[in-house]
Amino acid sequence: MGTINSAFSIMSGALDADQEALNVVANNVANANTPGYTNETPDWQQNQPLDVGGISVGQGVTETGSTSQRDRVLEAQLDQQQQLASASGSRLTSLNTLQALFTPDTGSSTSTAGDIGSDITKFFDSFSTLEAEPTNNADRQGVLSAAGTLAGDISNAAASLNSQRAALNQEAAGVTSQVNSLTSAIAQVNQQIMTTSPDADAGTLEDQRQEDISQLSQLIGINQITTENNGLAITTTSGQLLLSEGTSNQLTTGSVNGVTDFFLGGKDITSQLASGGGSLGGYLTARDQDIPSALNSLNQLAYSISTSVNTQNNAGTDLNGVTGTAANPLHIFNQPGEVAGSAVNMSVVMADPSQIAAAGARDGSGDNSNAVAMAALANQSIVNGQTPSDYYSNFVSTLGSTVSTVQTENTAQNAAVTQLQTQNNALSGVNLNDEASSMTTLERSYQAASQVFSMLNNIMNSALNLGEQTTVS
């Protein structure tokens, strides 16, 4: 049978429990904007009832702590999507810088500067002009100046691509130290979690670990594997072990063929990281795939134009009656030895406009047959089976499509991240309205418990005074 004393004890337990729960609410409200904080709910437990004379008597309540509102699967999904989004995001940034070098020419006279497509046309057109008056010095000068503009724009674009690549290389290398400090931090927290909370949610420790993992997955692509005692192992997307429980493996860098490669345990994993995700994946894809491909196209263009034009000029007779020979060639452009590096090294080596061979071999200086032949190169398939303009046109539309595809991908991935984020926030975020309502409920319950406590006090008075109203109050 219950006694007044036991009622007192139930009520003081309830007051304690309410205070504990209010603590949890206060902590939630305080951390409402803390990154990575997971909303906590108070845990209530009914005390073991006493069996008195066959009657079960309730013994009140205890607040046993709090539980973080967490969905590990959702969090892992979010991390996964975050990797993809940040990979395409950093690739997109690089591609946008890249495509800015090839802004479409609007066709108005003020906007044509720096457009390689127009440069190509103007260069070959300068030979068409020379057709009309093959001995005209101004027209000859026009050919050299158009050649200079073309060579200058191509080699500037190639130089910019090279420096973009170097900048990306540095950014990629810079990610390494961030990854390493995050993996060490996760390993440490892992150890703590495994020691303090091997079979339950570790609360704020877990929040901390999750926040670190979330940051890590923005940097590189990872897989998470839960191990014994609430521990965690993390590998790269392609399976190389970054950390296992309390120990982490450091990512190291080394220079290979002029760029930074990434090593884990002595093994070069650069290409796996490139396709793995995270901003490092994006940087590496841009560095090792997008920029080299653009550079290759420019090299091919520069190589083909330079060699074809040089060969054709060499086949004719210049204004002084000289025909080019192997020993003393009449070259307009710097003759490239191989395709690689052709773009950045493209330049005009001819200084004297009279050396332009407008006349055919052994023809008089008034002949224009070689100028016709050089102008006709514009419509011949001299670059990888395409005319120079077709080739450049294909290059810009391919580049544009790549950027556009990555843009679409990135938009979709960001939308997915937002959606997952919303789901995760709905579960784990601190909702102040909920907290306000919990607080009111707890306040009421605390007030009720105090009321009951003071009633019990009155009852106890009555009991102590045995009917006398005034002795004890």
Place this chain on the structure above:
Amino acid sequence: MRVDPFYVTNLVGSLDQAQASEQQLTSELSSGVSVTSLSQNPVASGENVLLLNQIQQDDSFTQSSSQVTGQLQVADSALSSVVTELNTAISLATGANNGTMNSSDVKSVSNQISGILDEVQSLANTDYQGQYIFAGGQTSTAPFTTLPSESQAITIYNGDSGVNYLESPNGQKIQLNVPGNQIFMGSGSNSVFGALNSLVADYASGTVNTTQAVSDTNALSTALNYVSQQRVTLDNSITQITAASDAVTNVQTQLTTAQTDLMQADIPTVSTQLSLAETQQTALEDVIAQLNSTSNSLFSKIQA
């Protein structure tokens, strides 16, 4: 069901997007260009390169054709003068051949024809901007020189048989010159200078060998006809160039329209889009302001 307590963050994201799209649309309006980066319209960007290439080729051909038309007209008018000179020579020779002239008149005819010969030679050595137009490819030296000789003078050709062509953007080849040897030194009785030199020699002594002189006069007539035929080639070229240039200008106009359609912003559409984006931005801002107001929080309703 629980909701995302940070919905304002998402709304701000939408607000950023609305502003980015306004920025893009405003730049389209101010520049008048709809494709400002390759990724905005990759196909149009590629097509644009080809269209501009053709437009510029056409433009360049139009300029070249006006240049060469000048040269062709100079050549044509030189040949027209040659024809006049040769007609004079023929009528002089015909007069001398009918046997009514005395010796000094015949000698005078010889001198006059010799003068015509010089005139024709100077016409055949016509230059255009310093380049001899009847010299084939050897345009830097005068193509015709006359060397004195015992029986009769000989005019020789220093040029070559080079013919220049101007190629139009669609590959049509238009002849730009007729080499001097073809016009003035045609083989046998087609040679203008041969016939003129013979006639000068025929009448130089004052006595006329009528048979020889008539035969040489006939040769000059044949040569004259031949010159006229060659002149037709040049006239044809002028016609062809004018026609080609007109055609190319037409094409250029069409291509420019196509290029403009492809790359230029459609102002009414862009303005409408901009207005929509602005409305969206205002709406979003209102929603955020409403939701963010402190009176919406339950905490503000709790009485202390």
